[in-house]
Amino acid sequence: MTQALRPPATLTTAPPDSGRGRRRAAYLRTVALYVVTLWAAITLTFLLPRFLPGDPLAALNDPDSGTFVYDAQERDKVAAYYGLDRPLVSQYGSYLSSLAKGDFGWSISQNAAVSTLLRNRLPWTLLLTGSALLLSSAVSFFAGLTAAWNRGRFADRALIAVLSVTRAIPEYAMASGLLILFAVTYPLFPQAGAHEAFATYSSRWDQVSDILFHLALPLAALTLGLLANKFLIVRNTAIATLGEDYMLLARAKGLSRRRLKYRHSGRNALLPFVTALGIQSAFALGGSVFVETIFAYPGMGTLLERAVFARDYPLLQGYFVVIAVVVLVANLLTELTYTKLDPRVGRRVGG
Amino acid sequence: MTATTIARPPAAAPLSGRRTTVAGAVGGLLLAVYVALVLFGSRLAPFRATELAGASLEPPGGEHLLGTNILGQDLASQLILGARASLLVALLAGAGTVLLGGVIGVLAGWFPGWFDSVLMRVTDLVLILPKLPLLLLIGALTGGSVLGLSLVISLLFWPTAARILRSQVLSLRSRTHVRAATGFGAGTWHQLRRHILPDLGLLSVAEFIPAAGRAVGLQAGLAFFGVGDPTQPSWGAMIRDAIAFRGVFITDAWKWWLAPPIVALVLLIIAITLLGTAAERRFSPRVARHSR
DSSP states (O other), X not given: OGGGGSOOGGGOOOOTTTHHHHHHHHHHHHHHHHHHHHHXXXXXXXXXXXXXXXXXXXXXXXXXXXXXXXXXXXXXHHHHHTTTTSOHHHHHHXXXXXXXXXXXXXXXXXXXXXXXXXXXXXXXXXXXXXXXXXXXXXXXXXXXXXXXXXXXXXHHHHHHHHXXXXXXXXXXXXXXXXXXXXXXXXXXXXXXXXXXXXXXXXXXXXXXXXXXHHHHHHHHHHHHHHHHHXXXXXXXXXXXXXXXXXXXXXXXXXXXXXXXXXXXIHHHHHHHHHHHHHHHHHHHHHHHHHHHHHXXXXXXXXXXXXXXXXXXXXXXXXXXXXXXXXXXXXXXXXXXXXXXXXXXXXXXXXX | OOOXXXXXXXXXXXXXXXXXHHHHHHHHHHHHHHHHHHHHHHHHOSSOTTOBOSSTTOOSBTTXXXXXXXXXXXXXXXXXXXXXXXXXXXXXXXXXXXHHHHHHHHHHHHSXXXXXXXXXXXXXXXXXXXXXXXXXXXXHHHOOOHHHHHHHHHHHHTHHHHHHHHHHHHHHHTSHHHHHHHHTTOOHHHHIIIIIHHHHHHHHHHHHHHHHHHHHHHHHHHHHTTOSOTTSOOHHHHHHHHHHSGGGGTXXXXXXXXXXXXXXXXHHHXXXXXXXXXXXXXXXXXXXXXXX
16 A cells, blocks of 8 residues: 555656666566466476375275275386376476476366366356456446545445445355345346357347356356455555645646546556456456356356366366466466556666 | 455454444354354254254254255254354464464564565465465365365465564564664564564454454355365355255255355354454554554
């Protein structure tokens, strides 16, 4: 929140000399952090199954198990077939090289390539989470500004009370509640799926409206959970700007209330808001897992649910790597946007 | 479930002092009910959670206050006994998160320089990891007992607490009494024990409460996915079973099968949130400054 106490971005000008170099260094440092994080996530998915209890060949190696293979040579052959006899470093090398080729292994429960499964599901998840992030951002930004400009009055208090409750409700509870209300008790929306099964559409618009119709409830469930955080950030930052000298000056200049609200107060509230947005991308993807499961939405979440149920580790790992990449890219983008939005950032890092 | 938030905004800011106290009292009372359910649950519940107590899908009434599920298990008993898993994870994971975040935050704040920056980079790294998928992956691999789950939650969610406690240590170490003690030759351990840790107590409580609330949501979420001890009744598992039964929305069964565990969960999280709001307002210097 300290940024809000400084003069607005529009009033400061970047120094002509070293600004660009420092900003480039800041960019590089940011990108480096993300590359390291990605590496850590990928390495974690490699190490976890190997160090946590359990062994893929336990049933063959354990004399008490029904599928125990008596012949030690036979057991070694199986281990060699799966590459489990090789040293860890060599396994790690082939893991990395197959990941680089886009090969995530073979799903045990679905009997298909993990990469194909995930590729078919990813667009639906991105549609759901992306539109939830956009919608919640738009709503919370305007609601936050409105609350700030009516602070202490009814609208402000009502918004805070309602959003504090929606924040406390887990996604699966929210999704079940909406499903019960608007698909069962009052059947306004479909209960499940992303589009009408076996439908043939007369026009492109027909198809789009059908998809939107099916998207409505899952989208609402996910959006409601994402509102409160950004709302409070915008509200509190905007309130902090209200007492600033430049606001007084802008008011004295006779600028319209709307201009003050969106250009002067709103622009400053945008910065912490963008940071929150990046962090929320992980949160939204996590929440989408529940929402998709409840509404049987054909995204990666329902796939994950089945993968957990079947303990399908290759699928679980592939899912985690893809999600990690999406989240990291989203965070990197928001952070770079942040440096673009706020010319002070590059200089601050250098000095 | 406000997972992964650096800038957790002060929710308490708009409430006046008196309202905060009322909110805290309501939250405390609600929580007391849940604690009573945990303590006396096995005496209150008429049946064991997995016992086949009646016919399949009995409506509420008679000896089954909330009816039975498709297997004929008593839903009221499952609801009462489910409180234990939620509150245990809240307690253990909340404490673990603050403890781990506290150790890392205090060390980073007390030893500036490369040590601090390494710890803070690690904090940034853990902060951006997508945690729910990771939790599901680890939970699926380990089985997800209450203790294991609490440990994993602590290992993934400490960064927020670490950052806040670190900045408090940074502020404390520049104060006169601490600097004076350093001047008299006080060692690190003495300083931490005598001057730093006592001043972190209340702030740690303010961090513990939201961490506990988050853990409740996570535990139920994982149980919803079938990650958890299958012999331990939990609300997440109840929700899972109800949703898995496709007829739940066609009949009225959702009213006593699906709705009660959801209401129980949401009320518990709201109770913890209310307590947290009251505590944050009292203990956290950040919020006290904002709401002035």
